[in-house]
Amino acid sequence: RAKAEGRRTWRFFESSMAAELQARLAMEADLREALPLNQLEVVYQPIFGLQTNRLAGFEALLRWRHPVRGRVSPAEFIPIMEEIGLIETVGRWVLEQATREAATWPAPLKVAVNLSPLQFRAADIASSMLHVLRESGLAPQRLELEITESALLQADGGVAEVLQAFRSTGIRTSLDDFGTRYSSLSYLLSFPFDKIKIDQAFVREMATRPDCVAIVNSVAHLANQLGMATTAEGVETAEQLRRVREAGCTEAQGYFFGPPESATELRRWFDEPSRSERILQAAL
């Protein structure tokens, strides 16, 4: 009897594994169609300069809207795109869209684009980046590339050289989601980043947790000492804005300023320049 039950349990496992595999394959097939079927969109979230008290630019964020699945989070689909080798094509498309769009914004507004570790591996990444920039007409100084710590671990060597190559062309680089995963201070010695983006996990708790205030203050100070700028991610309230400003962060980004918007919607930031000043004033 035990044997029969064991067999039943095994069959159950087998069929649930088969279902999982099926679901995953369906997801992959849908993702391969996403770009050709026009289901991908790049949206843009405002970033504010805390010393200039002005809009500094926007971060480009990828969106996938599927007719049946609805909106799928990039945190879910980007890792799959990386696994099935789609991210090179899609990442390049994001870069083309974002630079072309940013070239129509008033200078010196910049665009920040997230780069996958796999894109980083391409030997000619710096020169292909310059090619994209030339096609778009955007000055290299107005492009910022965001790279996460996990990307540094996955890229096999040569990262410092690539960052240096970006720097010599005028493109700036940011270390994204700093402090969350395998953050190592030695990254700051080994890799010439221009900016640290302090993860929203620390910013979110600043109103209630003195330890988070201490961390944000220290990272901002450390970056400053190393000649790097800092962006506080996930600023949602006036209180958080006040605290990241006090900490000495160079820039802030989050729902307090605005959510990611379509390329068309964001243009209202340009129609009414005093809008940014009003938002910042409200938080003083």
Ligand code: C2E
């Ligand atoms: P990220 O680069 O750290 O982007 C910031 C994320 O925080 C975005 O999530 C943004 O919508 C969200 N966010 C912004 N302000 C707030 C706030 O005030 N509160 C909260 N709770 N969240 C806020 P999103 O758009 O879902 O993107 C998730 C991640 O997916 C990104 O994290 C980035 O690592 C990745 N990603 C997005 N687009 C691309 C892309 O084109 N290429 C690559 N390689 N990765 C991308």
Ligand code: MG
């Ligand atoms: Mg980012």
Ligand code: MG
């Ligand atoms: Mg981030």
Ligand code: MG
């Ligand atoms: Mg993130």
